Amino acid sequence: MIRWLKRFYFLVIGLFLSLPLIVVAGVSVNAKQTLAFPPQGFSLSWYGEIFSNTEWRSALIASVVLATTSAALAVLIALPLSWFLWRRIAPWANIFQVLGIAPFTLPPVITALGLLTFWATTGFYGQPWTAVIGHAIFFVTLPLVTLSLGFSAIDRSFVEAAATMGANDRTIFRTVVLPLILPYLVSGYAFAFVLSLNEYIVAYMTVGFTLETLPIKIFNALRYGYTPTMASVTILFVFTAAVIFSLVAKFGDLPKLLGAMASDEP
Amino acid sequence: MKREPPQSIADYGPLFFPAGMLLIFFVVPFGTMIAVSFFKRQEGGFYTPAFVFSNYERFLSAFFGGVLGFSLMLAVTVAICCVVLALPFTYLLSRLSRRLQVIWLVGLLSVLSLSEVIIGFAWSTLLSRTAGLSNLFVKIGLLDQPVALFPSFGAVLTGMVYQALPYTILVLYPAIVRLDPTLMEAARTLGSSPIRAFFNVLVPALRNTIMATLIMVFIFALGSYLLPQILGRPQHWTLSVLITDQAIYQSNMPFAAAMAVFLVLVTLGLVALTLLIGRKGEKA
Numbered sequence: 001m002i003r004w005l006k007r008f009y010f011l012v013i014g015l016f017l018s019l020p021l022i023v024v025a026g027v028s029v030n031a032k033q034t035l036a037f038p039p040q041g042f043s044l045s046w047y048g049e050i051f052s053n054t055e056w057r058s059a060l061i062a063s064v065v066l067a068t069t070s071a072a073l074a075v076l077i078a079l080p081l082s083w084f085l086w087r088r089i090a091p092w093a094n095i096f097q098v099l100g101i102a103p104f105t106l107p108p109v110i111t112a113l114g115l116l117t118f119w120a121t122t123g124f125y126g127q128p129w130t131a132v133i134g135h136a137i138f139f140v141t142l143p144l145v146t147l148s149l150g151f152s153a154i155d156r157s158f159v160e161a162a163a164t165m166g167a168n169d170r171t172i173f174r175t176v177v178l179p180l181i182l183p184y185l186v187s188g189y190a191f192a193f194v195l196s197l198n199e200y201i202v203a204y205m206t207v208g209f210t211l212e213t214l215p216i217k218i219f220n221a222l223r224y225g226y227t228p229t230m231a232s233v234t235i236l237f238v239f240t241a242a243v244i245f246s247l248v249a250k251f252g253d254l255p256k257l258l259g260a261m262a263s264d265e266p
Numbered sequence: 267m268k269r270e271p272p273q274s275i276a277d278y279g280p281l282f283f284p285a286g287m288l289l290i291f292f293v294v295p296f297g298t299m300i301a302v303s304f305f306k307r308q309e310g311g312f313y314t315p316a317f318v319f320s321n322y323e324r325f326l327s328a329f330f331g332g333v334l335g336f337s338l339m340l341a342v343t344v345a346i347c348c349v350v351l352a353l354p355f356t357y358l359l360s361r362l363s364r365r366l367q368v369i370w371l372v373g374l375l376s377v378l379s380l381s382e383v384i385i386g387f388a389w390s391t392l393l394s395r396t397a398g399l400s401n402l403f404v405k406i407g408l409l410d411q412p413v414a415l416f417p418s419f420g421a422v423l424t425g426m427v428y429q430a431l432p433y434t435i436l437v438l439y440p441a442i443v444r445l446d447p448t449l450m451e452a453a454r455t456l457g458s459s460p461i462r463a464f465f466n467v468l469v470p471a472l473r474n475t476i477m478a479t480l481i482m483v484f485i486f487a488l489g490s491y492l493l494p495q496i497l498g499r500p501q502h503w504t505l506s507v508l509i510t511d512q513a514i515y516q517s518n519m520p521f522a523a524a525m526a527v528f529l530v531l532v533t534l535g536l537v538a539l540t541l542l543i544g545r546k547g548e549k550a
Contacts, residue, residue, distance in 0.1 A: 009354065024392075026397075026455070077283065077288070080281065099288045100284070106485075108489050112510075114296045117523060133287075136293050194379045198384070201384050201510070208514075218381075219492065238377075238380065238383070241376040245379075249368045249372055254368050
């Protein structure tokens with residue numbers, strides 16, 4: 001009985017999480033431009049539309065450029081900070097860790113509005129690069145968390161050995177520490193990248209009128225009614241996220257990254 | 267290499283860039299927003315430096331008070347639904363083989379990373395008359411003809427639970443995975459059924475975690491701004507929607523800022539409460 005109940009429960013949660021996406025996937029392969037499920041006919045033309053239609057393509061490019069650069073900037077902020085916190089005794093410096101986590105903890109509209117007032121006051125409102133900084137600050141939490149985890153997993157005696165052999169901080173960082181934390185760095189980047197790709201409010205409030213990312217494009221299109229391209233973009237996004245997280249899981253320890261302790265469990 | 271206090275300016279080197287970025291692009295904008303919340307609005311979307319409380323006074327009026335009340339009620343409902351659904355699920359998940367766990371975690375992360383726009387679009391399709399669930403109900407004879415199930419409060423709630431559920435599971439996951447498995451075994455050996463053991467042993471052992479999770483999901487749900495717009499009617503709009511609306515469409519930045527500051531205060535109060543609960547949990 002209990003076994004059956006368990007399976008049923010997994011099935012219900014699985015259906016709840018996947019049903020909207022299954023319907024959208026069905027809609028995305030409709031042959032005609034209608035919102036219909038089950039799909040009428042089969043066509044992949046709406047997927048082609050993302051790349052051939054200039055508006056959707058430029059939104060796709062904007063999103064990818066924004067996600068690659070802002071995730072890189074987030075890592076550039078998180079890496080030296082977590083290295084410093086691991087290497088030095090400076091309790092007050094933890095305040096920067098808190099600052100790095102705060103934007104992600106507060107409702108996103110607050111970070112977005114703060115940046116909007118800031119860019120409006122400084123006169124840079126609407127510049128595409130402001131969104132890069134906005135996303136980097138908003139998502140710096142992710143590499144910060146994965147990197148802190150990575151640093152805490154390093155055996156200090158390795159570093160001790162390198163120091164005894166005469167290596168300085170810089171050499172130790174490059175030859176010992178960096179290879180050890182690389183998986184955490186990559187997964188921090190991956191998390192920030194995927195979330196930036198999907199982020200709406202910060203991008204919208206900072207550059208929404210000058211730079212249209214895919215989520216902004218979908219929302220704007222949604223106001224004027226339905227186009228099947230939205231469905232194909234949605235599926236493309238879920239697919240991208242699933243592939244990236246699968247890669248993280250393949251090359252790193254996903255349960256550990258998400259807070260489970262040992263990796264020697266079943 | 268032992269941790270040691272910084273000796274020279276050069277030792278602070280790694281801190282310069284991150285600290286500068288966070289101060290300039292988070293602390294300063296935050297301060298700017300607080301300052302603007304006291305500014306005076308001018309016609310045409312501009313504002314002049316001042317120190318007035320009128321923005322806050324307006325916010326505390328009946329209409330916005332109602333919106334705040336609705337937002338809080340909605341977020342509480344979402345948090346309760348999510349924790350009730352997620353708690354047994356996360357426990358069962360933590361008992362699965364590592365391989366299955368990883369598959370579920372990848373799926374949960376993928377749904378978690380979805381944009382609110384996409385979640386809104388997906389649910390509006392699922393709840394629509396032409397491509398939605400109601401067609402299925404017609405086929406099995408529950409309904410005579412397909413109906414649109416949105417906009418409605420139920421649709422907003424469903425969309426928000428969908429958005430927050432993966433988050434809830436991932437917040438509960440570390441605490442539940444690290445839970446001592448002998449706890450449940452002991453209860454089982456003493457003869458209680460799995461379901462009894464779950465409620466009489468597991469839930470009390472996780473009391474603090476559950477409280478902290480409720481608050482975190484509540485804050486997460488409070489941040490929702492698009493789902494109420496896509497899946498609901500104007501009376502289902504939340505504070506986040508109104509803030510965006512005032513800032514972008516009404517060009518009333520001081521008022522938007524005042525509402526945002528208020529939202530921060532509510533959130534910070536709750537974060538403090540979470541930390542307090544966490545600390546109590548450690549002592550116990």
